[in-house]
Amino acid sequence: MAAFFNPTPDERKALEEIARGIPGVQQTLVANHAQLTRPDRGAHQQQLAASAVRFEAAGQLPKELDGLGIFQQGAAGHRLGIGRISTGLGCPHAETEPDFLGLMVAFTTAAGRRIDFITINDPTSPTDTPEEFLALLQATADAAGTANMFAQQAKLLLSLARHAGLKAPAIGIHVTRQTDRTVRSSSAYQQYWTGIVRARDVLGKFTFVPVGATATGHEQGRGPKHLTEDWRARQSAGPLEFRLEWIRFLSERETPTANLTAPWQDGHRTVVGTVTFPKTDPTTRAAKLTALLASELGANAGNWDETSDGPRATLPATRFTAARSLAYRESQKNRGALPEDAYAAFFTDGSISDTLSHELIRRYQEKRAAGHWVPNLGDF
Numbered sequence: 001m002a003a004f005f006n007p008t009p010d011e012r013k014a015l016e017e018i019a020r021g022i023p024g025v026q027q028t029l030v031a032n033h034a035q036l037t038r039p040d041r042g043a044h045q046q047q048l049a050a051s052a053v054r055f056e057a058a059g060q061l062p063k064e065l066d067g068l069g070i071f072q073q074g075a076a077g078h079r080l081g082i083g084r085i086s087t088g089l090g091c092p093h094a095e096t097e098p099d100f101l102g103l104m105v106a107f108t109t110a111a112g113r114r115i116d117f118i119t120i121n122d123p124t125s126p127t128d129t130p131e132e133f134l135a136l137l138q139a140t141a142d143a144a145g146t147a148n149m150f151a152q153q154a155k156l157l158l159s160l161a162r163h164a165g166l167k168a169p170a171i172g173i174h175v176t177r178q179t180d181r182t183v184r185s186s187s188a189y190q191q192y193w194t195g196i197v198r199a200r201d202v203l204g205k206f207t208f209v210p211v212g213a214t215a216t217g218h219e220q221g222r223g224p225k226h227l228t229e230d231w232r233a234r235q236s237a238g239p240l241e242f243r244l245e246w247i248r249f250l251s252e253r254e255t256p257t258a259n260l261t262a263p264w265q266d267g268h269r270t271v272v273g274t275v276t277f278p279k280t281d282p283t284t285r286a287a288k289l290t291a292l293l294a295s296e297l298g299a300n301a302g303n304w305d306e307t308s309d310g311p312r313a314t315l316p317a318t319r320f321t322a323a324r325s326l327a328y329r330e331s332q333k334n335r336g337a338l339p340e341d342a343y344a345a346f347f348t349d350g351s352i353s354d355t356l357s358h359e360l361i362r363r364y365q366e367k368r369a370a371g372h373w374v375p376n377l378g379d380f
Contacts, residue, residue, distance in 0.1 A: 004198060004203075004317040004318075005315070005316070005317050005318050005319045005322055006317075007315065007319075007322065011319075012315070015130065015315075015319070015322055015323045015326055016326055018130050018131060018134050018323055018326070018327070019323065019326035019327040019329070019330045020330065021134050021137075021138070022042050022134075022137075022327050022330040022331050022334065023039070023330060023331075023334040024138075025042045025090065025134075025137045025138055025140075025141045026039040026040065026041075026042050026090070026141075026331065026334055026335065027039065028138070028141035028142060028144070029042070029045075029090050029091050029141045029144050032091075032141065032142070032143075032144040032145040033091045033092070033144045033145040034145060034371075035091070035092050035371065035372065035373040036091055036092075036144075036372060036373065037367075037370045037371055037372040038335075038367070038370070038372055039334045039335045039336075040090065040335050040372070040373075041090055041331060041335065042090045042137055042141075042327075042331050043088055043089065043090050043102075043137060043140075044086040044087070044088055044089075044090075044102045044104075045086070045087075045089065045090045045091055045092065045373070046086055046087040046089070046091070046092045046093070046373070047084060047085070047086050047291070047294065047295050047375045048085045048086055048087065048095070048101075048188055048227050048228045048231055049084070049085040049188070049228065049231040049232065049235065049291075050082070050083060050084040050085070050290060050291040050293075050294030050295065050375075051082075051083060051235065051277055051278070051280045051287065051290055051291070051294075052080060052081070052082060052083070052277075052278065052280075052290055052350055053080075053081045053082060053083035053105050053275055053276060053277050053278075054078070054079070054080060054081070054275070054276045054278065055070060055077075055078070055079040055080075055081060055105075055107055055244075055273055055274070055275050055276075056077060056078050056273060056274045056276075057070065057071050057072060057073070057077030057078075057272065057273045058271055058272050058273050058274075059073075061272055062246060062248065062270055062272070063200075064199040064200045064201065064202040064204070064248070065199050065246060065272055067308055068199055068200065068305055068307075068308050069109050069113070069115045069304065069305035069308075070107050070108075070109055070115050071272065071273070072110070076110050077273075079107040079108070079109075079347070080107070080346075080347060080348070080349070080350055081105055081106050081107035081108075081347060082105070082106050082290065082293065082294055082297070082346060082347075083103070083104065083105040083106075083275070083277055083294070084102075084103070084104045084105075084294040084295075084299075085101065085102070085103055085188050085227075085231060086101070086102045086104070087099045087100070087101060087102070087182075087227075088100030088101065088102055088120065088179075088182075089140055089144070090137070090140060090141060090144070091141075091144040091145070091373075092373040094149075094224035094225075095222075095224055095225055095226055095227045095228065096183070096222055096223075096224060096226065097149050097183075098149075098153070098176070098179035098180065098182065098183050099179050099182050100120045100121060100122065100126075100178065100179060100182060101120065101121040101182050101185070101188050101190070101192075101227070102118070102119060102120050102121075102192075103117075103119045103120075103121075103188075103192040103208060104116065104117065104118050104119070104299050105117050105275055106297070106299055106303070106347075107347060108344075108347040108348075109305065112344070112347075113303075113305060113312065114300075114303035114340065115303060115304060115305065116299045116300055116301065116303035116304070117194055117206060117208075117244075117275075118194065118195070118299055118300075118301050118324075119192035119193055119194045119206075119207075119208060120192060120193065121181055121182065121185075121188075121190055121191065121192050121193075122178045122181055122193065123193045123207070123263040123264065123266075124174075124178065124260065124261050124262060124263050125195065125260035125261055125320065126171070126174065126175050126178060126261070127171055127174075127260070127261065128258070128259060128260045128261055129319075129320070130319065130320055130323030130324070130327075132164055132167055132171055133320075133323075134163075134327075135160060135163035135164035135167075135168075135171070136160065136163075136164070136171060136175065138159065138163045139156050139157075139159035139160035139162075139163055139164070140156060142155065142156070142159035143155040143156035143159060157172050160172055174261050185227065186222065186226065186230065187214060187227065187230045187231070187234070188227045188230065188231050189210055189212070189214055189230075189231065189234055189240055190210060190214055191207060191208065191209050191210065192207065192208040192242075193205060193206070193207045193208075194206045194207070194301075195301055195318075195320065195321050195324065196249075196257060196318050196320070196321060197301075197304055197306070197316065197317070197321065198306040198313075198316065198317035198318075199246075199306065200306070200307055200308070202248060202249060203248075203249040203257060203317070203318070204246055204247055204248045204249050205246075205247050205264065206244055206245065206246055206247070206272075207244075207245050207247060207266070207269065208242040208243070208244060208245075208275060209242060209243045209245055210240075210241075210242055211241040211242060211243055211274075212240065212241060232282055235277055235279065235280050235282070236279070236280065236281065236282065237279070238279050239276050239277060239278045239279050240276070240277040241274060241275070241276045241277075242274070242275045242276070243271050243273075243274060244271070244272055244273040244274060244275050245266075245269040245270060245271050245272065246269060246270050246271075246272045247264055247266045247268070247269045248268060248269075248270075250265070250268070257318060260320060285380070286352075288377045288378070288380070289352045289357055289360055289361075290346075290350075290352070291375055291377060292360040292361070292363070292364055292375075292377065293338075293343055293346065293352060293356070293360060295374065295375055296337065296338045296360060296363055297337060297338050297340075297343060298328065298331075298332035298337035298338070298340075299328070300324075300325055300328040300329065300332075301316065301321050301324045301325055301328065302315065302316050302321070302322075302324075302325030302328070304316065338359075342356055342359070343356060361380045364377070364380070365380075
C-alpha cells in the first residue's frame, strides 16, 4: 500500500514556497506575450471549448469509491456540472504547435462540495516533482511570445536548463514526447488522465475514454484553430460522451506514485461513470454565457472528497497533488477568478443569474477592449 502524504509544518512551508512562484510565472507571461495584458492562468489559458456536462455514476462501484463524493447510487449519482477543454500553455498560440491538451470537469456533491477532475491527454505527468514542474512553467513563460515555433522551443529548453539544472535534459525529452501527441491530433475528443487521488484507503487515478469514434492521425492543411473547430462541429452534431474509468494503485512498480513520468499499468481499470458534453448550439446566448463562466471560474485538484466522513482534508494525499492544490489557489487569487458562491446555482439547475451574466459579459468586454486573449464568442 502506498503511503499517504501527511506533511510536517516544514514540508508544507516548502510547498507553499513553490506555490508562491506562480504569480511570477503569470507576470512573465504578461510581459512576454502581446495578447496577455493582465495575469491569467499560468497553464491551460487558451480555452478551446466549454459547456455544461452531465455525470452519471455506474451501477456498480469499487468499494473505495462507492458512496464517496459524487459516486452515489440512484438520483444522487446524477450530477450537472461544467466542462472545459484547453491547450496546456499559459498563453495563446496556434493549435498546431506542440502542447498538451487539458480537460476539466467540475461538479458538486449533494452537500454542495466541489469535485473537480483536472486532466491532460497523456498518462504521465510532465515532471516527477513540484519543484521541476515550477521550473517547466517558468521556462514556458520565458519562451512565450517568441517569434516562431522553433525559436520558442529553443528558448524554452535554454530557460529550462537555467531553472531545472541537471534535470533539464530529461524533462525536455519527456515533455517533447508528451506534446507530440497533440501535434499529431486532429481532435480534442480523445483520452485524458487525471493525477493521483486518494479514495478512502486507496490511491488511484481516473481516465476519460471517448465512447464514440475518434479521429486518428491528422489531416493536411490543418488551420491554427483546427481543434476548436473540430470540437465545435462534433458537439453541434451530437453529444460527446466519455467513460470515466478508475485505475487503482497496485504497486510502485506497476503504478508508480514517485516516478510520475512513468505511465501506470491499467489492464485492471474499472468503469465508474459516464461524463457527457451534451449536444449544444454554441451560437445561443446560454451557451456563450456558459463558455464565459468556464473561462472565469477556478478549479482545483484539491476539490475532492478523500473520505466520506468528516471535513475535507487540508491538503491532498500525495505531495505532487498537494503542491498543485496550493499553486492553483495562488493562480486564481492573482488572476481574480470568480468566487465560487457567484455561480453555485449552476451546479443545481444550470442557471446563470442576471447579476452573474452582467459580470461575465463585463469581464469579457473589458478584456477584449484591452487586447487580452479571450474565447471569441462574438458580441453580446
